[in-house]
Amino acid sequence: MTATDTTAAATAGTEPVLRLEDLGVTFSSETGDVPAVRGVSLHVRPGETLALVGESGSGKSTVALASIGLLPDNARASGRALLGSTDLVTDVVTASERDLAALRGRAVSMVFQEPATALDPLTRIGAQIAEVVRNHRQIPAKEAGVLAVDLLRRVGIPDPERRARAFPFELSGGQRQRVVIAMAIANDPELLIADEPTTALDVTVQAEILDLLRRLAVESGTGVLLVTHNMGVVADFADRVAVMLQGRIVETGPVEDVLLRPEHEYTRRLLAAVPRLAVAGSPAVPGASDAAARPGAGSGEEAGQASGQASGQESGEGSGAVAAEVPRPRYGTRARSANPARDSGTDGERVVDLRDVSVVYGRRTGAVRALDGVSLHVRPGETVGLVGESGSGKSTAARVALGLIRPTAGTVTLFGSDLRRTRARARRSLRAGIGVVLQDPVASLDARMTVQECVAEPLRVHRRGMSAKDRQEHVAELLERVRLPRAYAQRAPRELSGGQRQRVSLARALALAPRLLVADEPTSALDVSVQEAVLEVISELQEELGFACLFVSHDLAVVQHFAERVVVMRAGRIEEQGGTMDTLLHPGTDYTRRLLAAVPVPDPVRQRQRRTARQAAAAGTGPAAGTAAGTGATA
Amino acid sequence: MSAAVQSGRPAGGTGPSAGAGTGGPGISGLRLAVRRFSRNRLAVIGLAVVVLFFLFCFAGPLVWSTDQTHTALTHANLGPSGAHWLGTDAVGHDELGRLMYGGKVSLVVGLAAGVLATVIGTLWGAAAGYAGGWIDAVMMRVVDAGIAIPALFILLVISAIATPGVWGLILILGLVSWLVPSRLVRAETLTLKNRDYVHTLRAIGGTHTRAIGRHILPNSVSTVVVAATFQVADAILLVAYVSYLGLGLQPPKTDWGGMLSAGLSATYSGRWWLIVPPGLAVILVVCAFNAIGDGLRDAFDVRGRG
Numbered sequence A: 001m002t003a004t005d006t007t008a009a010a011t012a013g014t015e016p017v018l019r020l021e022d023l024g025v026t027f028s029s030e031t032g033d034v035p036a037v038r039g040v041s042l043h044v045r046p047g048e049t050l051a052l053v054g055e056s057g058s059g060k061s062t063v064a065l066a067s068i069g070l071l072p073d074n075a076r077a078s079g080r081a082l083l084g085s086t087d088l089v090t091d092v093v094t095a096s097e098r099d100l101a102a103l104r105g106r107a108v109s110m111v112f113q114e115p116a117t118a119l120d121p122l123t124r125i126g127a128q129i130a131e132v133v134r135n136h137r138q139i140p141a142k143e144a145g146v147l148a149v150d151l152l153r154r155v156g157i158p159d160p161e162r163r164a165r166a167f168p169f170e171l172s173g174g175q176r177q178r179v180v181i182a183m184a185i186a187n188d189p190e191l192l193i194a195d196e197p198t199t200a201l202d203v204t205v206q207a208e209i210l211d212l213l214r215r216l217a218v219e220s221g222t223g224v225l226l227v228t229h230n231m232g233v234v235a236d237f238a239d240r241v242a243v244m245l246q247g248r249i250v251e252t253g254p255v256e257d258v259l260l261r262p263e264h265e266y267t268r269r270l271l272a273a274v275p276r277l278a279v280a281g282s283p284a285v286p287g288a289s290d291a292a293a294r295p296g297a298g299s300g301e302e303a304g305q306a307s308g309q310a311s312g313q314e315s316g317e318g319s320g321a322v323a324a325e326v327p328r329p330r331y332g333t334r335a336r337s338a339n340p341a342r343d344s345g346t347d348g349e350r351v352v353d354l355r356d357v358s359v360v361y362g363r364r365t366g367a368v369r370a371l372d373g374v375s376l377h378v379r380p381g382e383t384v385g386l387v388g389e390s391g392s393g394k395s396t397a398a399r400v401a402l403g404l405i406r407p408t409a410g411t412v413t414l415f416g417s418d419l420r421r422t423r424a425r426a427r428r429s430l431r432a433g434i435g436v437v438l439q440d441p442v443a444s445l446d447a448r449m450t451v452q453e454c455v456a457e458p459l460r461v462h463r464r465g466m467s468a469k470d471r472q473e474h475v476a477e478l479l480e481r482v483r484l485p486r487a488y489a490q491r492a493p494r495e496l497s498g499g500q501r502q503r504v505s506l507a508r509a510l511a512l513a514p515r516l517l518v519a520d521e522p523t524s525a526l527d528v529s530v531q532e533a534v535l536e537v538i539s540e541l542q543e544e545l546g547f548a549c550l551f552v553s554h555d556l557a558v559v560q561h562f563a564e565r566v567v568v569m570r571a572g573r574i575e576e577q578g579g580t581m582d583t584l585l586h587p588g589t590d591y592t593r594r595l596l597a598a599v600p601v602p603d604p605v606r607q608r609q610r611r612t613a614r615q616a617a618a619a620g621t622g623p624a625a626g627t628a629a630g631t632g633a634t635a
Numbered sequence B: 001m002s003a004a005v006q007s008g009r010p011a012g013g014t015g016p017s018a019g020a021g022t023g024g025p026g027i028s029g030l031r032l033a034v035r036r037f038s039r040n041r042l043a044v045i046g047l048a049v050v051v052l053f054f055l056f057c058f059a060g061p062l063v064w065s066t067d068q069t070h071t072a073l074t075h076a077n078l079g080p081s082g083a084h085w086l087g088t089d090a091v092g093h094d095e096l097g098r099l100m101y102g103g104k105v106s107l108v109v110g111l112a113a114g115v116l117a118t119v120i121g122t123l124w125g126a127a128a129g130y131a132g133g134w135i136d137a138v139m140m141r142v143v144d145a146g147i148a149i150p151a152l153f154i155l156l157v158i159s160a161i162a163t164p165g166v167w168g169l170i171l172i173l174g175l176v177s178w179l180v181p182s183r184l185v186r187a188e189t190l191t192l193k194n195r196d197y198v199h200t201l202r203a204i205g206g207t208h209t210r211a212i213g214r215h216i217l218p219n220s221v222s223t224v225v226v227a228a229t230f231q232v233a234d235a236i237l238l239v240a241y242v243s244y245l246g247l248g249l250q251p252p253k254t255d256w257g258g259m260l261s262a263g264l265s266a267t268y269s270g271r272w273w274l275i276v277p278p279g280l281a282v283i284l285v286v287c288a289f290n291a292i293g294d295g296l297r298d299a300f301d302v303r304g305r306g
Helices: A002-012 A060-067 A097-103 A125-136 A141-154 A173-184 A203-220 A231-237 A255-260 A265-273 A299-306 A320-325 A340-344 A394-402 A424-433 A451-462 A468-481 A486-490 A498-509 A528-545 A556-562 A580-585 A590-598 A604-618 A625-632 B002-018 B029-039 B041-063 B095-131 B133-148 B151-161 B166-176 B179-192 B196-203 B208-219 B221-244 B256-269 B276-300
Strands: A018-029 A032-044 A049-053 A075-083 A108-111 A191-195 A223-228 A240-245 A248-254 A352-361 A368-378 A383-387 A409-414 A434-437 A516-520 A548-553 A565-570 A573-579
Touching (some): A032 A049, A032 A060, A032 A223, A049 A060, A049 A231, A060 A075, A060 A191, A060 A223, A108 A173, A125 A141, A141 A173, A173 A203, A191 A203, A203 A223, A203 A604, A231 A255, A240 A265, A248 A265, A255 A604, A265 A528, A352 A394, A368 A383, A368 A409, A383 A394, A394 A516, A394 B196, A409 A424, A424 A451, A451 A486, A451 A498, A451 B196, A468 A486, A498 A528, A498 B196, A548 A556, A556 A580, A565 A580, A573 A580, A573 A590, A580 A590, A590 A604, B029 B041, B029 B276, B041 B095, B095 B133, B095 B166, B095 B179, B095 B208, B095 B221, B133 B179, B151 B166, B151 B221, B166 B221, B179 B208, B196 B208, B208 B221, B256 B276
Parallel strands (some): A049 A223, A049 A240, A383 A548, A383 A565, A516 A548
Antiparallel strands (some): A018 A032, A018 A075, A240 A248, A352 A368, A352 A409
């Protein structure tokens, strides 16, 4: 570990701009002292990007905050954090607040995750940038204003003279993050700390922001400390990687080494859990070692136990050419082959059917079309992935299917009954056939209930006659189904981790043996390894119980592995839909193609090729970004 | 699949303890709340004061037994002495005993009226917030209108029409002071009804009653408890107002407000023992309840009163 470190240092040549030596951070909380960072040593050289990766709670953000001296009041730091390269080196750990204030923004600056809250909503952006400039340089306001416009131009804001007079709410999320970056580089810092700078952004915007950061770092020789949980972002951007686990660095090295030839057991596990996006033309499934693509055989009898209808057509149908590219179905054992015949075939039974549904908020000029003529359906036993960027209406569509949002126009048919034509009581009993798992593991469970009460809630609603003892037994069985110990029934949700909570949600969703599971970003708030476990449980139970699943996600890689059919949404409309392998390998629309090209893959070599292809496509040289990225990816 | 279970485990181990201080396993939310409450020194003092006053009023007469029904004019207007520590009033009642007797009424009426007001306000606010739309608008305009009329004015009008007993006083005070808690609970409900667990319940066909009763009310309990504490303080003060104006309970029944009113005539004759003790008692108890409310607010981490 130290060996690779020194080689990297030798190649870079210059003095590091940040050097952490045996940094430790302990938080004192009401429940006692919690060590968050233990003995972390690392360095960042000018022009170099060091990615600090790890799962939530690993201490990566704390390291970033300690490096700029922004730790909260209840934190104590030990060791040394040396900032600055040649002339003036400051130890952030011991420096006074006054010295730190002089340092921040000039020698080191920070880009936070959420661009919406990083800007003052009542000040024009030009003025905000100028203020940062004038904090450290004695120049007239007018001159600072000119500099601000320059900075906006540098970060790629179109028409910067006019935009400088805009308020933050007039800008999109991506543009706001550009402004935040402009503020961060306003005084040419030696070190830029970026804490999950693209996590709150859509993939296409993320790609642009990463391009921008990379360009700036190269142009000005700024060292970058990038904190992220996204291995794709690491592959796209970092020169070196440090992997953190429980406050310690377990592995450091050049990005190619760590991501392609990880040494530490934890890094390997982390990387194995990352769902990988398969692209057309890639020779084998990425992460080839575990790509033992199983044929569809065998799935028939397993699924058949639970539901006869779903499994019959499954085998044999996938055409040869596609089958070769089919990534291994990660979750569960059923081969989720794309089956166009099933899609276009006879109408058949539909679990849920949205026809020409529109949802409009507000009236007249202020009206917002959240959904615009959306038609989609889910058949028994199948999994439909609903993908799109934020604001595309995918969650709204799911909520319409759940009956939580009443459509302005169009019809929703649930289990063959039109929701509008059924009476309230009948509608209620229809809904017993739905299971729901929503995104936020904290808000999904009532903190005032025990796990037992949470899971038993659907039973209390629909099986009034059930005795307390039966109910308890049923809950215990459900918990075992989602691989939680029976004893967890007596726990409070607060005592569980995010992944465990989502499993409790799943247990609750399955309490009434539903025919349809609606999962709205069920794993987006979870770490990758936990995500993998949760998806696997859903998938296995689906095989066992045969329910259909409407799976909403922004993560194309997850959907690719999880869904048989996919519906791509954009701005309230359906952009395209079809079998997963068809749609996500050979997209029919430009939008899907761009969306796919923007997803960073956790392989630095392939990501570099994909990036070049994407940038070329964006510049107008290549008509099809997806294909270009695909052919490039022969490594 | 075993790998999945394995990889789930480390996160399972670190997750809860990493959750910023809201109690790892072993420390319950309640114990944490008690700890936060006890860190607020004023609140602890307040709690002690309230407990002492309750003991004084309810257990005190067992030790210091006095006749509070019959007048004893031979003993009227005596200053503090060994037999009457706080002297006697104009009709010869022992002032210390009367302080206990009146305190009973003040505390019981205040507590009951405060609780009643909170219950009404909570139900009203939860219903309005949950229903939303025009129902919410109508219900909250009713509250706005109620707040626009001073409570004291209503009390005076009612008292002028009828002479209330203890129960009547509780009812009237409860009915004029539920407005503020209803606003607080409505605000709370607006956020709670959009929690994912409420959505989930509704999606699977749960009833509105269940959503309110099982999710929204239990989760707004901290707001409600804090509001209730302030309501009790307000109610005790209101009882004192009303009685002071001579519109509360009729003698020989009394409360601290009534005692103040009775002692008013003695202001210039130097019989301070008729005014200072009940006045002090009202001030102390009201301050104490407010301090407890502050402490509870810290403990539950609830935002301020409306």
